[in-house]
Amino acid sequence: MTSQQTSSPPTSLAPADQLAPIGQLAPIGQSRPGAEWWRTAVIYQIYPRSFADASGDGIGDLAGVTAHLDDLRSLGVDALWLSPFYRSPQRDAGYDVADYCDVDPLFGTLADFDAMRAEAHARGIRVIVDLVPNHSSDQHVWFQEALAAEPGSSARARYLFRDGRGPGGDLPPNNWESVFGGPAWTRTTDPDGTPGQWYLHLFDSTQPDFDWANPEVQEEFRGILRFWLDRGVDGFRVDVAHGLVKTDGLPDHVPAVLTADASADSMGGSDDDVPYWGQDGVHEIYRDWHRVLAEYEGDRALCAEAWLPTVDRTAEWVRSDEMHQAFNFPYLMTEWDAPAIREVISESLRAFPAVGAPATWVLSNHDVVRHASRLALTAENPQGHGIGPDSPGKPLPEEGLRRARAATTVMLALPGSAYLYQGEELGLPEVVELPGEVRQDPTWFRTDGERYGRDGCRVPLPWTSDAPAYGFNETGASWLPQPAEWARLARDAQESDPDSTLWLYRTLLATRRGEGLGAGTLSWRGGYGDDVLAFENGRVTVIANVSDAAVPLPSGTVLVASEPFDGDTLPVDVAVWMLVD
Structure with missing residues (x-):
């Protein structure tokens, strides 16, 4: 059995007036209360530099991006989320923003953004942009003013400057650790050359944290929201949405679970009592932002990047007057284990609808090991550490891709909204064999090479198997080197192969839309053991074999299969969508 086939996409940008509608969502600019586009959308993350x-x-x-909009339209996605493209020194690949209302020349101009947004909208594809409110670049005009100002000044009050502890203030104000490794505090030097105050940076030292208790910071970001909403964006993915507010007094933090690496889960996904993650004060910020978005016609959406320990805690970010979506990181971090997957799906479909929000589903992004590798790791790999040439338990490539295709087949059948990360539709694995001299993630440098970081999931995409840089451009230049295996994974190499990962994704997305699965209702199907996932959504039955032996299938018609197979039994690590007799 094989998945149904879809036609190949156009190879050049089609005129907008020749485009047929592709979806069932409300037209851009219109609203359907209770059925807003973001409740069921499949959203494709673009990491612009790659x-x-x-x-x-x-x-x-x-x-x-504009040149490949027809490729994305043929894939069948409803919206694009673009990681930061703002003016930036690029110390953290654009998540260190120097000017929130301009495009970095590396990526083009505001006119290029407007053209891209207009062409996407002409194709019925909405556009979400990344917003980074926890911190700015140290090159932001505000921070430069703060460095030149006196302690206690209004310029310093926009950030978190503090006096040090100990004799001469030589010790940091507290013991907080940076997500990227090392202390979360850096000491300034006064104009006379003497040591000065310290400033907080939960990430790199070039990314100072804003003080969100300051009304000037709050008003500045209202203006930034309106700047991009006026340019027609459909929403914002909010970076570190759980980190803006810190506990009063900035107390020391002792992790709930002490390990040899106390920052092993540095984004807060397993500890519910961190003084800089998940504080109650963030909710009033997002209620305020919700009101700003409501000033605009159509359905504009806020999506939270909030690493929280449970689905219930995550759901607090999407109550009816706050954000509209939150990434389901408990789902992303679940291993390839049927009982665990069943539990997180059930909990998600309980917790998110209980506050009026859709469940969201995601398996890969620019911060985690790609799921075509992560699902077949043979050793523990904490989030953010990455994998490299000397990592223990490197992934098993064939098993990883097989599991990734099955996991995606399960994910895209679930009610709610789903996120895809660029390149997963090609089955791209994590690039493990990147040498140290080409790595650029701050994690690599701040840990002196102890953690590889996130470069392995950020290698530029392969479009054409026999072209320079595999079609990433015409010159062959690439900010990270692409491995030789990219040739066989290039998009053009998969176009005519009905068993390819690209065809699987297109078929899944077309069938998902045609069957209305995003707006459906899930019910678990009995009759299988604990190691098999089986559920119904509408008239579609989904079965995924996570066991160690083939399992029998019911009588019926297979709509999509994650792998080709023959007979009436489902092989290990394969998932199907069926119409059961």
């Missing part, structure tokens, strides 16, 4: 490079300088850009 998507497509129109300029040929080795770094992807907005013109490259």
Whole structure:
């Protein structure tokens, strides 16, 4: 049995007036209360520097995104989320923002953004942009003013400057650790050359944290929201949405579970009592932002990147007057284990609808090991550490891809909204064999190479198997080296192969839309053991074999299978969508 086939996409950008509608969502700019587009949408994450490079300088850009909009339309996604493209020194790949209301020349211009957004909208594809409110770049005009100002000044009050502890203030104000490794505090130098105050940076030292208790910071971000809403964006993915507010007094933090590496789960996904994650004060910020978005016509959405220990805690971010979506990181971090997957799906479909929000589903993004590798790791790999040449328990490639295809087949059948990360539709694995001299993630440098970081999931995409840089551009330049295996995984190499991962994704997305699965209702199907996932959504039955032996299938018609197979039994690590007799 094989999945049904879909036609190949156009190879160049089609005129907008020749485009047929592709979905069942409300037209852009219109609203359907209770059925807003973000409740069921499949949203595709674009990491701009690695998507497509129109300029040929080795770094992807907005013109490259525009050039491939028809490819994304043929894939069948409803919206794009673009990681930061703002003016930035690029110390953390754009998550260190120097100007929130302009495009970095690496990626183009505001006119390039406007053109991309207009062409996407013409194709019925909505556009979400990343917003980074926890911190700015140290090159932001505000921080430069703060460094030049006196302690206690209004310029310093926009950030978290504090005097040090101990004799001469030589010790940091508290013991907090940076997500990227090392202390979360850096000491300044006064104009006379003497040591000064310290400033907080939960990430790199070039990313100072804002003080969100300051009304000036709050008003500044209202203006930033309106700037991009006025340009027609459909929403915002909010970076570190659980980190803006810190506990009064900035107390020391002792992790609930002490390990040899106390920051092993540094984004807060397993500890419910961290003084800089998940504080109650963040909720009033997002109620305020919710009101700003409500000023605009159509359905504009806020999606939270909030690493929290439970689904119930995550659901607090999407109550009816706050954000509209929150990434379901408990789902992303669940291993390939049927009982665990069943539990997180059930808990998600209980907790999110209970507050009026859709469940969201995601398996990969720019911060985690790609799920085509992560699902077949043979050793523990804490989030953010990455994998590299000397990592223990490297992934098993064939098993990883097989499980990834099955996991995606399960995910795209679930009610709610789903996120895809660029390249997963090609079955791209994590790039493990990146040498140290090409790595650029701050984690690699701040830990002196002890953690590889996230470069392995950020390698530029392969579009054409026999072209320079595999079609990423025409010059062959690439900001991270692409492995030789990219040739066989390139998009054009998969176009005519009905068993390819690209065809699987297109078939899943088309069938999901046709069957209305995003707006459906899940009910678990009995008759299988604990190691098999089986459920119904509408008239579609989904069965995924997570056991160690083939399992019998009911009589019926297979709509989509994650792998080709023959007979009436489902092989190990394979998932199907069926119409059961």
